Amino acid sequence: MSPEPMDFQLPQGGDIEAVLERIRATLSCEVEPEATWRRRYLDSFDWLLYGVGAALEEQVAGTGQEPGQGQSRRLLWIDLAVDSADEAQVLDAEPGFADDLPPGALRERLAPVLGVRRLLPMAEVNTRAIRVRVLNDDAKTVARIHLEDNRLSDPVSPARLSARLRLLPVRGYLDEFAATARLLQEIARPVAEPGVLVLEALAAAGRRPGDYSSKLDYRLDPAQRADAATRFILLGLLDTIETNIDGTRRNLDSEFLHDLRVAVRRTRSALGQIKGVFHDAAVAHFKAEFAWVQQVTGPVRDLDVYLLDFPNLRACLPEGLRADLDALRDWLSAHYDDEQQRLVQALASPRFTTLLHDWRVFLEGPLQQAAPDGAALPIKALADQRIWRMFKRVRGEGRAIDAQSPAEELHELRKSCKKLRYLMEFFQSLYPDKSMRRLIKQTKVLLDNLGRFQDLAVQAEHLRETAERMRADNAADVGTLLAMGGLVSHMLEGQQRARREFADTFAQFDTKDNCKLFRRLFLDSSGEQARHQNRHSAGAESDAADAVHGAGQ
Incomplete structure (x- = not known):
């Protein structure tokens, strides 16, 4: 029975030439022509592949026959748990979006993970591989040694990564395999399995997997001053805005603009809802400026939504009408380019640059003198008050809506739910955590219903207007x-x-258990805190009034 292959690893910076020289000096062997290739490790900007324990490795052949059967370029799905390739796909060009890949197993696996995000290079490695055949006195191959030298592809500082060695047995030569293994153990460190090259390359390149996510994850101290905690939240949102500017300008994928706009919307909401912590004049100024950002970024996002959803729009029509939508897609694409140019100009404008500078100075500056009472x-006390009051507003607005209510009332409810x-x-x-995740999830379900109701109406009206413009410009025929x-x-x-589904959706939100949970988390807790904080007696009186009002509903 043949032994299992053995893996060895030199420390980072170890010299593979010295290893090869030692092998040549000690063993009868034949060194095969070396092969070189370039590895690029790819992921989305927000590390979606890393999040599912994977990475993509693009291999571009240099000299020799590797990688794999002489293809000049291929893409591998790497399982990070075992550092092995599960799927491979031959490529003609650099990969971008999942839909750009040829049909096959790798594309099918990648598409649901990557969604609409673009693959971006996270680290690049130059690999040099040397294959050695260990020979006996009869010049027969009795073992094989694979050596791999990997260096970070950096013209300024091409850091050498851990050299990798693998000893492979040849059937019938167990003693020779053992003797070769003893030699290699004097040169390199045996490992049960080699380190994951992509993780080593990312670390050497200064990249930290998972260093960006659009999801909120603030760790707040309940006793922290409200103005300090609010600044912390808003600084995190500002970081998100700034992080997504370059990708938005370069139009790498639609999610850069989406994340930027969500961070702006959250900023505006925080300024409006976390009341009494900043002076009114500052709040009014920055709310107006961020409203402008929301306005100038809107047209491109609207067109993104149309173009991303275009295959579904085509599919909802009878097959005989689908080709007639090509003119609409061309129209939207042409206007997209114009709007993208306007967006780039807005993001480079003095107004936008000044806004971000002044906003950061405001948030990072010393706490205000003569600050507002809140x-x-x-x-924690402020959060209790604001969440409880907003829940009561949502509940009241939702309960007031019936089958005859105008669309504007559902629109107002959607804004309150947000x-x-x-x-x-x-x-x-x-x-x-468990209680909050439950309440947030149920609020999102209600928001999804209200969003579909409003967004479809807006899209239908926009499509009518587009049809009028295309007809006036002779850009659309009858079909x-x-x-x-x-x-x-x-x-x-x-x-x-x-609209018909709203009543049932709201009823699932407005259950007795949900109301009890909101009350326990935000009203009862707030009332208990207020009783122990005499200097905030006004807040306690307000919460007591809320309790009386809520008991009667």
């Missing part, structure tokens, strides 16, 4: 206009379906 409140969701996400760490009319009808049917 600034010194413990953040404010409630953002408040709970800002302050999630102050409360039991295109009919197809667009079919889309409008489909959207309005979806809107009405969402």
